[in-house]
Amino acid sequence: MPALPDAPPARHVFNATTAGFETDVLQKSMQTPVLVDFWAPWCEPCKQLGPVLEKLAAEYHGSFQLAKVEVDQEPQLAEAFQVRSIPTVFLVKDGQIADGFPGVLPEGQIREFLKQHGVEPAQAPAAADDAAAPVPVDPQAEVARLRAAVAEAPDNAELRLDLALALLKTDQADEATGLLEGLPANLATDDRTVHARARLAFLALxxxxxxxxxxxxxxxxxxxxxxxxxxxxxxxxxxxxxxxxxxxxxxxxxxxxxxxxxxxxxxxxxxxxxxxxxxxxxxxxxxxxxxxx
Incomplete structure (x- = not known):
């Protein structure tokens, strides 16, 4: 069987090595989650899983990076991660292993796995010619706008989260806290919620x-x-x-x-x-x- 090509076939995909692992994976994961795929060119299940992971990496537009580790070339990494079978996938966030799974999962389950860790598809970047300079937003005006939107759609949890974030920018911590505490479970672990809680913790301190x-x-x-x-x-x-x-x-x-x-x-x-x-x-x-x- 021919080996997979050395050059990653999709955007946001790269080949990870022992020498560059600290910089390319651990440090990078402090800003963007990194999915680490341990594989080998002779592994038939790897040939099923790899293209799915690469497709998702492209579709998610940089919400996560996919690091490919060929176990025969990087045995030290496989040993460090205690890989016992391939394919095995780990999610690295903030410099640490957050979760993982062995074997081949359907695409839907992989999407759910990513979602559980706050990894959602990002919007595709706009072409340079179409990009417009962002217009500065007045924080107080944004709070007023979102208050009105929440009043019209009180069951819209996304709007309540947006309002909480806007309130934090105007130092209205108590109201923001109440909104965050009332969020449903699917938004309680959203990156925006995590960031808001971090700011609230500093405010409380x-x-x-x-x-x-x-x-x-x-x-x-x-x-x-x-x-x-x-x-x-x-x-x-x-x-x-x-x-x-x-x-x-x-x-x-x-x-x-x-x-x-x-x-x-x-x-x-x-x-x-x-x-x-x-x-x-x-x-x-x-x-x-x-x-x-």
Whole structure:
């Protein structure tokens, strides 16, 4: 049987290697989920599953990346993932294995598997000639618009989630919390909901924390006061200074990655989720990865 081609046949698909795994899969998964497919060219079930995964990777327009690992060429990766049979597929998110499945699943079940982990098809990118510059949206006007929309369709959970997100941009945390708590199960794990809850957590921390000046003094007096660093980071997030927040969380990770059940890493990931500056997030993701791996 001829081997599958070395060049991936679809967009958002790449061949993963042991040498590049940290950068290509672990670091990439901090921003975009990566589906890792362990396969071999002699494996008949792999030839059934592979094209389905590649088709979905193209249809999802970058909502996830598909990493192909040929087990005969990358035995170290297969051993690290404890692969006992092929095909075997793992979903990697935030630098860790989130879930997986062995064998061949129907396309519908794979879609459901992805949906359970918040991976939904993205909109196809517009052609460069058709792309228009986004018009800035007034946060208060957006809240008013969505309030009216929810009043007309109170059973529309998507609209309620949109309103909660808009409310958070205007610091109306209590109302946003109520809307988020009333979401159905299928939206409770949506990436937008996860991001909103991360911001709410920082808002709650900051609301009961000492002042910015007091926390800065605490950290200056005792650099190992990781609790004060965490609160200081929350204060910076709420004040609109994500870089200063990430710096505190990185310092926590460098001093004690296991503090309070892995709080430094969790705080960094939550900060990444609510920060729009992709270059800033990428820089701190790389710093986090260098400390963890």
């Amino acid at each position: 900051a609301s009961t924390a000492p002042s910015l000046e007091e926390l800065q003094q605490s950290v200056a007096t005792d650099p190992d006061d990781l609790r004060a660093r965490h609160l200081l980071g929350a204060r910076h997030i709420v004040a609109g200074n994500p870089e200063a927040a990430m710096e505190q969380f990185i310092e926590m990770l460098a001093r004690d990655r296991n503090f309070d059940g892995g709080l430094p890493r969790t705080a960094l990931i939550d900060a990444f989720r609510i920060t729009d500056d992709t270059a800033l997030v990428g820089r701190y993701r790389r710093r986090m990865s260098s400390l963890l791996f």
